[in-house]
Amino acid sequence: MIPLDDTPRVHVRAPGKINLFLEVGQVMDDGYHELATAFQAVSLYEDVWASESDDFTVAVHGAVDTSGVPLDERNLALRAAQLVARATEQSGGVHLEIRKGVPVAGGMGGGSADAAAAIVACDALWGTGLSTSQMHAIAARLGADVPFALQGGTAVGTGRGDELSPALARGRFEWVFVADAGGLSTPQVYTELDRHRERHRVDIAPAVRHPLVDPDVLHALRAGDPVRLAAVLRNDLQVAALNLRPELADLLELGERAGALAGIVSGSGPTVAFLCADSAAALDVRVALSATGHEALHAHGPVPGARVIPG
Structure with a gap:
């Protein structure tokens, strides 16, 4: 009802x-x-x-x-x-x-x-x-x-x-997100990652048993430094997402040419996230991506979790 x-x-x-x-x-x-x-x-x-x-x-x-x-x-x-x-x-x-x-x-x-x-x-x-x-x-x-x-x-x-x-994060980090027209299934992306690792097992190191977050990521967050953070962004699922959606590689390059510090596939994708130096740079990147026909969204972090909105 x-x-x-x-x-x-x-x-x-x-x-x-x-x-x-x-x-x-x-x-x-x-x-x-x-x-x-x-x-x-x-x-x-x-x-x-x-x-x-x-x-x-x-x-x-x-x-x-x-x-x-x-x-x-x-x-x-x-x-x-x-x-x-x-x-x-x-x-x-x-x-x-x-x-x-x-x-x-x-x-x-x-x-x-x-x-x-x-x-x-x-x-x-x-x-x-x-x-x-x-x-x-x-x-x-x-x-x-x-x-x-x-x-x-x-x-x-x-x-x-x-x-x-x-994790302590000082300051505010500016992001531009571009959502792809079609979603990617998270299980599908993990399956493709396993296949990629198997196909290239001679060329790449095996998956670690106990993964760890790079300490440089935490140092960059504590410093509130987007340039340092851009240098250590990493997503192991990105290679699988790019295998499934090769056109995302062009989008990553486009955003970085538009002035983003770095681009990365968000989680299992296919949304792509661009870290920018400040809000003005984020606006420039968003405008540049929108001009090429992409739907670009500007957001910032960190923000609070789920909370009641009064009224």
């Missing part, structure tokens, strides 16, 4: 993310790869409104293409709401309205941000008083990026990426 217009609603906003560094290790016994990553939450947001309902339903709209977003049990936000209800023995349902501002299937954690927002929204709507650790436990059941969308800021992730440690 869709709630009436005068039904009380809770509004929660959660950020998308960029992987500043992503080292992909060996496959663990559970079938997942061990990871070491440095996350930064950025100012492209997912907005979720939760209102009481007889059932669990979701509606999706937004400034980005939402045609690929599922509205059934595959929707992470819907699954998050159901997990909160079961954990708190809540008898009713919830209707979620999602306004998306993060590119869909673009490697920026938009679905994970929806799930994090749904956890916070349902807890506030139902007054269930979940602790931070309880929310984190629910989030971890939904995927590696969901706990970070709850926390926000900048953090190091290990294990599957869901074991988080806050």
Whole structure:
């Protein structure tokens, strides 16, 4: 049942993310790869409104293409709401309205941000008083990026990426994002990475057992220095994304020629992120990319994680 217009609603906003560094290790016994990553939450947001309902339903709209977003049990936000209800023995349902501002299937954690927002929204709507650790436990059941969308800021992730440690980041980092017309499946990209490593096993070193974030990444963040950070950006999934979408290599080159300090595929892609020296440089890069027909978005980080928006 869709709630009436005068039904009380809770509004929660959660950020998308960029992987500043992503080292992909060996496959663990559970079938997942061990990871070491440095996350930064950025100012492209997912907005979720939760209102009481007889059932669990979701509606999706937004400034980005939402045609690929599922509205059934595959929707992470819907699954998050159901997990909160079961954990708190809540008898009713919830209707979620999602306004998306993060590119869909673009490697920026938009679905994970929806799930994090749904956890916070349902807890506030139902007054269930979940602790931070309880929310984190629910989030971890939904995927590696969901706990970070709850926390926000900048953090190091290990294990599957869901074991988080806050990282100090001074200042503000300016980014320009270009979303590709079609998404990439995260499992597809990991599978291609495994195939790439197998094809080139004679030429490249084997995957490490216990990946680590490069200390130079953390030093650059603490210094608030985008030039130093640009020199150490890394994403092991980038080679797989480029194998699947070779045209992304041209886009990376285009952004760097336009003045970006560095470009990197965001997460599993195909969104490409360009780190810029300051907001003026980011505007120049965004204008240059837009002039070539790309939809470019300017954002900054770090920003807070999922939080209730008053009123």
